[in-house]
Amino acid sequence: MEELNDTGPDMDEVTLRQLISDVRDGSVDPDDAVARLTRLPFADVGDALVDHHRAIRQGMPEAVYGPGKSADQCVTIVGELLEHGAGPVLLTRADVVQRAACLDAHGSADEANQSMLWRRPTPTREANVLVITAGTSDLPVAHEARLTLQAHGFDPSLISDVGVSGLHRLLARVDDITGADAVIVVAGMEGALASVIGGLTSGPVVAVPTSVGYGAGLEGVTALLSMHASCASGISVVGIDNGFGAACAIARSCR
Known part of the structure; x- marks a missing residue:
């Protein structure tokens, strides 16, 4: 019988089906398969229960939220996902x-707006997704959205600094906007x-209010309420700077 290394890559739906097939045809021992599956729902790494089942449940990769965690905790959680995911x-x-601790422990990563991505996949989703910003100051949030889209297998395009205070800049890109399958709009101010x-x-439009703006912008609250009150029907709105x-949201919409 072929031995199955239970410290090897964990499973997405494809590899899970392959494991079942291997058990059925006798190339993998059932006990070895059970040893592998025991880690599938989650792994207890001390301070965190790392979810290895998310890709099968949702078709979406796990993400680690940095704030509130120590550098060692980030290193441990990211390491668990890299080793067993x-x-x-x-x-x-x-x-x-x-970031420095994780780079030292796990090697180079794609980085954007304090976010890091290891094992960026080759684009597999055909949807033409556009990330567009009102101003240059909105770019950090847009870069976070773009990196997350890349983690989900998209190859998004970015258009920046086309806010309504200079509408001619936006009108020059109308063909790009109407040709997109989905759009993320990142804007502060109003x-x-x-x-x-x-x-x-x-196509689907997901609006991201940012904390960019002067006093009456209220650190993004004005943009948030404005987007919720939009006269364009069907817009989805996420939290400030999110x-x-x-x-x-786009990954869930564009399967």
């Missing part, structure tokens, strides 16, 4: 110390760009 590993909102984009495209959440 088959897919990409995403660490979000990590501070300088956390958040008006989401309504404009929502009136131009038929580029990660916007990307996940």
Whole structure:
């Protein structure tokens, strides 16, 4: 019988089906398969229960939220996912110390706005997803959304600094906007760009209010309420500065 290494890559749906097939045809011993499956739901690494089952349940990779965790905890959780997971590993909102510790322990990663991605997959999703910002100051949130989309197998495009205060800049990119299958709109100030984009495209639009803005912007609250009150129907709105959440919403919409 072929021995199955229970410290090898964990399973997505494809490898789980292969394991079942291997047990059925006798190439894998049932006891070895059971040893592998015992780690599948989650792994107890001390301070965290690392979810290895998410890809099978949701078809989406696990992500690690950095704030509130120590650098050692980030290293341990990311290491568990890299060692026993088959897919990409995403660490979000990590501070300088956390990022340095993870790079030292686990090697290079793609980075954007304090987020890190190991094992970025080759794009497998055909949907043409566009991330668009009202201003240059919104780019950090847009970069977080873009990196998260890449973790989910998309190859997103980015258009920046086309807010409504200079509408001619946006009109020059109308063909790109109408040609997109889905759009993430990242905007602070009064958040008006989401309504404009929502009136131009038929695809899903996810609006991300940012904390960019002057006094009456209320650190993103004004943009948030404006997007919720949009006259363009069917726009989804995530929390302030939540580029990660916007990307996940698109991943759920564009299967």
